[in-house]
Amino acid sequence: xxxxxxITRTTVTPAKAGVxxxxxxxxxxxxxxxxxxxxxxxxxxxxxxxxxxxxCALPAPAFAMHISEGILPISWAVLWYAVALPFxxxxxRDLRRRSxxxxxxxxxxxxxxxxxxxxxxxxxxxxxxGTCSHPSGTGIAAILIGPGLTAVVASIALTLQALFLAHGGxxxxxxxxxxxxxxxxxxxxxxxxxxxxxxxxWFAAAFLAGMLSDWATYATTSLELAAAxxxxxxxxxxFSLILLAFVxxxxxxxxxxxxxxxxxxxxxxxxxxxxxxxxPAGGAA
Amino acid sequence: xxxxIPILILAGILLSGSMSTSxxxxxxxxxxxxxxxxxxxxxxxxxxEPFINTDQGDLLLFVFLLAGAVGGFAAGYWFRVLFPPRRxxxxxxxxx
Numbered sequence: 150x151x152x153x154x155x156i157t158r159t160t161v162t163p164a165k166a167g168v169x170x171x172x173x174x175x176x177x178x179x180x181x182x183x184x185x186x187x188x189x190x191x192x193x194x195x196x197x198x199x200x201x202x203x204x205c206a207l208p209a210p211a212f213a214m215h216i217s218e219g220i221l222p223i224s225w226a227v228l229w230y231a232v233a234l235p236f237x238x239x240x241x242r243d244l245r246r247r248s249x250x251x252x253x254x255x256x257x258x259x260x261x262x263x264x265x266x267x268x269x270x271x272x273x274x275x276x277x278x279g280t281c282s283h284p285s286g287t288g289i290a291a292i293l294i295g296p297g298l299t300a301v302v303a304s305i306a307l308t309l310q311a312l313f314l315a316h317g318g319x320x321x322x323x324x325x326x327x328x329x330x331x332x333x334x335x336x337x338x339x340x341x342x343x344x345x346x347x348x349x350x351w352f353a354a355a356f357l358a359g360m361l362s363d364w365a366t367y368a369t370t371s372l373e374l375a376a377a378x379x380x381x382x383x384x385x386x387x388f389s390l391i392l393l394a395f396v397x398x399x400x401x402x403x404x405x406x407x408x409x410x411x412x413x414x415x416x417x418x419x420x421x422x423x424x425x426x427x428x429p430a431g432g433a434a
Numbered sequence: 435x436x437x438x439i440p441i442l443i444l445a446g447i448l449l450s451g452s453m454s455t456s457x458x459x460x461x462x463x464x465x466x467x468x469x470x471x472x473x474x475x476x477x478x479x480x481x482x483e484p485f486i487n488t489d490q491g492d493l494l495l496f497v498f499l500l501a502g503a504v505g506g507f508a509a510g511y512w513f514r515v516l517f518p519p520r521r522x523x524x525x526x527x528x529x530x
Contacts, residue, residue, distance in 0.1 A: 215466060219482035220474040253516060260512035267505045270498070274462055282465045313497050315489040318481075374470060378477035387473070394469040420517055 215310065215325050216370065218318030225377040230323030236331045237304050240297035247295075247427075254294075257424060261290045262302035269306055269329065270316060273405070278397035284406040285329050288337030288362030289413050292355065292428055296334040303330025328369035337362030337410075342429040351418065352411045359410025363403040367395045 221229070248254045268286035275282060290299040304326045310316040317325050337358040344354035375388035417424050471481050488497045 216470055217466060217474075217481035218484050220470065220479050222479070256512045256515045260509060260516060263505050263509035263512065267502065267509060270501065272464055279461050280465055280468050281462050309501070311484070312486055313488060314501060315484045315487060315494060319485055370470070374473060378474060378479060380477060391469060391473055394473075395465060398465050424516065 215307070215317030215329075216321040216373065218311075218320060220318075221321050221324055221373070221377050223320070225373070226320045226323060228323075229321075229327050229373065233300070233304070233323045233326040233331060236297065236300040237326065240295075240299070240301035243295060243297040244301065247298075251427070253424065258294055258298060258302065261294050261299075262305060265290050265299075265302050266306035266309065269303075270310055270314060273402060275398045275401055277401060280398045282398045282402050284363055284402055284409060285333050285366045286406075286409075287329055287333035287366065288341075288359040288406065289355070289410040291334040291338035291362065292341050292358060292410070292414065293417075293424070295427075296331075296338040299334035299338075300326065300330040303334070324370075324373045328373060329366050332369035333362040333366035336365035338429065345429065351414060355411040355414040356407040358407075360403045360407030362410075363406040364399060367399045368392060371395065 244255075244258060248258075265286040268284050271283050272281035273283060274280075285303075287299050287303055290302060294302070304322075307317055307322055307325050307329065311319050311322055311325075340361045341354050341358035344357050345351075349357070371388055371391040374391050375384055379387040414425075474480060488494050
C-alpha cells in the first residue's frame, strides 16, 4: 500500500536537493506520475526497457545446457573425458604456435575466453517457452580463434563454472567440453567455412555458424544423455525426446546466437579487419 | 515517439511471455532442470550436490556477481588492447 502522506513529504524541490537547475523547478512528484514522467530525454526508453527486462528476469538464477554433477555413470564420464582431451591438447599446441606467429593473438584469445565464460553462464529468459537458457558463444569463438582453441577456452570456462558456480560438474566436465567446446566449435567453424566457400556473404555465413553451433551443442548434449541413460529402452527414442524438449527454448536462442555471431563479426570487420586475417575462407577482405 | 515503438513491442513480447507462463510450475527454470534433470531422474540418475556447493542462500548470487565482474573486467581489458579508442581530434589538436 502506498501512503499518501509519504508521497507528500518526499516531494523534491531544487532548493532542498541543493541542485542548480537551469530554468524550471523540478516537477512535484505526485501519485499519478509514472515512469513516463521520469524524463522526456534519452534515458526514459532505456530505463523502461531495463525495468521490463528486470521484471521478466526476476525469478531465481537458472542454468542451461551443462549436465549436472552425478548424472552420467562413471564409465560414460571417463569416455567423454577421453574424447575431449585430444581436442584440448591440440588447442594448447595451437595457442603456442599461433601466438609466436601473431603478436595480437593472445589478447584475442583472452577476449574470446572471457566472452565465452560470460555468455555461457548468462541465463536468458525465453518468453515463448517460459524457461531460461544460454547461448554458448563457441560459434563466434571458433571463427575467430579456431576450433582447437575454442575447446581450450570452453574447458577453462566450464571448469570455473563447475567448481565455483554450481553449474555443470567435475564428473560431467568431459561431456560438457565435448558438447560445447568440441561439437559447437567444429560445427560453427565448419558451417562458416563451407558457407563462405559456397559464396555466401559474411553476415549470412556468420549467422548460420552461430545458430547451428548453438543447436549442435544441445544436440550433442541430448546424444550424451541418451547414450548414458537409455538403459533397456531405445536410444533413438530417448535421443529424439530430449532433443524435442530442448526445441522450444533453443530454437529462438539459436537464432539469437546467430545474430550475435554475425554482429560481432560485422563489428570486427569495421573496426579491425586485420584480426580476421586467419579466419577461414575469406581473410580480411 | 518513433523510438518508443520498438521498445514497446519488445516490452510487450517480454511481458506477454512472462504472463502467459506465470501459471506453469517450472516457470523460468533453466533447461538443465526442465530437460536434463527431468530425463535423468526418470532414468534413475538424479543430479547430486556439486563438490563445492555455492548454491546456498545468497552465496550463489555473490559468486555469480564476482564471476561477472572478473569476467567483465578481463573482457574489457583485452577489448581495449585490441580495439583502442579512436582519437577523433588527434590531427586537429596538432594543428592548433
